Amino acid sequence: MILILGPCPLPFVGNMLEMLSYPPPVTTAISAWSKKYGNIYTIWMGDEPTIVISGYKELKETFINDADSYSDKIIYRKFNDSLRGGDHGVIDTNGNTWKEHRRFALHTLRDFGMGKEVMESSILLEVDKMEEALMNMNGENVDIQGLFDIAIGNIINQFLFGYRFNEPEIFKRLKSLLDLFFEVQGTIRFYAAYLIDCIPQYLADIMTPDLCEVRDGLFQFFQKQIDEHREETDFDEVENKDYVETYLKEQRRRENIGDHESFSDKQLRSMCFDIWVAGMHTTTNTMGYLAALAVNNKEAQKKMQKELSQVIGDRIVTMKDKLNLPYTNAFINEAQRLANLLPINLPHATTREVKLAGCVIPKGISVLHQISSVLSDPDVFPNPDEFVPERYLDESGALKKVEELVPFSIGKRICLGEGLARMELFLFTANLFNQLEFSEGSEGIPSLEKSYAFITKAKNYTCRVTPRYSR
Structure with missing residues (x-):
């Protein structure tokens, strides 16, 4: 096998030690190697090669124009066995399991109103609760990130299990376990345990006791919800209350025709986990960083609020208003770009032999698509460290599509x-900034530096929030 040129690896650990020798995040190393070797090169994660693809042109030619060739994920068996008890869920599976359960989850999201008024009402309820909490702060210092966390957590839990969190301690425990999951993935012992083949399963578990803590805490919670749903579900009722009830009915239907494998409880627990992982930190960390950017860029905040006042006035913003708020959308777009949540993407795998950078790459080779390199590319986004919502507006002030803005991969x-x-x-940003003014707290303007684990977030900060309209 002829591989594309890249940094020279060490035995067993590959380029992991060299990667960690650079200042965080790992994109520092990726960027340095891209300058030296170009937008396509090979690194070694443990004793396995990984082809890194940076730059939008190169990513479009591979992951978009030849999408089927790069649609598999690299499956780390030891990791899946430790966390999930096998290959379950959609984040860490391929083939029929991934296709079938991704399709089922998307259909369920649509059935419960994704993009429709049902889901919108669920989100607006949390917006209203958050607005009420902020109004009651009377301009005191507020940990805005914590409020975003519980709001988004309620939306996810409502979709999965049909209820909001009435006991804050339960949510705090779940959130702490999810935080721990992302933190452990950013450690060298995690990479060593699960990427170095010669380390056996039992030793990998010993090296990562925190991953076992995450598994036990979260998956026990999920199983409890599943068991309660199974007891309460009317399997003859056509209407469904939430994702788990929908899943259990499909599970029963398949079992009646002899299929006891494809919709198992193990798979359901992993689906609950994947939906929490995919939906929680990505949105809350983006909103936390957006609020920090708003405090740091008061003129941009005022410009957004002026648009909201002129178009909306003192009423609730709904999805029907989205097309009439170009600057608000541009503000969100730029916040997503600068949040740049994933320092390093989850590795994919070639589904067949491909030709890449003049080399023939066999089926099953790990391929890393570096979205972060696009979002911070100065050739695409001049002065990429600056907050400039106008990047997404044309000369007439209308919102324009920038295809290189790919925060969702x-x-x-x-x-x-x-x-x-x-x-x-959209609903949180438009409604909160229409009703409230965000300004620095007594600790000063929030830092725009980030904390790095597997997913980035704004460093802890407080701000002041005051009403824009008299009541």
């Missing part, structure tokens, strides 16, 4: 919850 594995996330980002 690209290709066949584009984010399952993209539609829901777009609704959440």
Whole structure:
């Protein structure tokens, strides 16, 4: 096998030690290697080669124009066995399992109103609760990130299990376990445990006790919800209350025709996990960073609020208003770009032999599509560290499409919850900034530096929030 040129690896650990020698995030190393080797090169994650693809042109030619060839994911068996008890869910599966359950989840999201008034009402309820909490703060310092966390957590839990969190402690425990999951994935021992083949399964578990803690805490919670739903579900009722009830009815239907495998409880637990992982930190961290950007860029915040006042006035913003708020949409777009949540994407795998950069690449080779390189590319986004919503507006002030803005990834594995996330980002941003003024707290202007784990977030900050309209 002839591989594309890249940094020289060490035995067993590959380029992982060199990657970690660069300042965080890992994109620092990826960027440095791209300058040296070009937008397509090979690195070694443990003792397995990974082809890195950076730059929008190169990503479009592969993950969009030849999407089927790059639609598989690299499956880390030890990791799946430790966390999920096998290959389950949609994030870490391929083939029929991935196709069937992704399709089922998308259909269920649509049935429950993704892009329609049912889901919109669920989001607006959380917007209203958050507005009420902020109004009651009376301009005191507020941890806005924490409020976004519980709001988005309620939306996810409502979709999965049909209820909002009445006990904050339960949500805090789930959130802490999800935080721990992302933190452990950013450690060298995690990569060593699951990427170095010569480390056996039992030793990998010993090296990552926090991953076992995440598994036990989250999956026990999910199984409890599943068991309660199974007891309460009327399997003859046509209407469904939530995702788990919909799944259990499909499970029963398949079992009646002899299929006891494809819709198992193990798979359902992993689907609940994947929906939490995909839907929680991505949206809340984006909103937290957006609020920090708004405090740091008061003129842009005022410009957005002026548009909201002129178009909306003192009423609730709904999805029907979206097309009439170009600057608000541009503000959100630029916040998503600068949030740039994934320092390094989850590796895909070639589904067949492909030709890439003059080399023939066999089926099953790991391929890393670096979306972060596009979002920070100065050739696409001049002065990429600056907050400039006008990038997405034409000369007449209308919103224009910038195809290089790809915060939800690209290709066949584009984010399952993209539609829901777009609704959440728009409804929270438009409604909160229409009703409230965001300004610096007593600790000063929020830092725009980020905390890095597997997913980035704004460093902890507080701000002040005051009403824009008299009541």
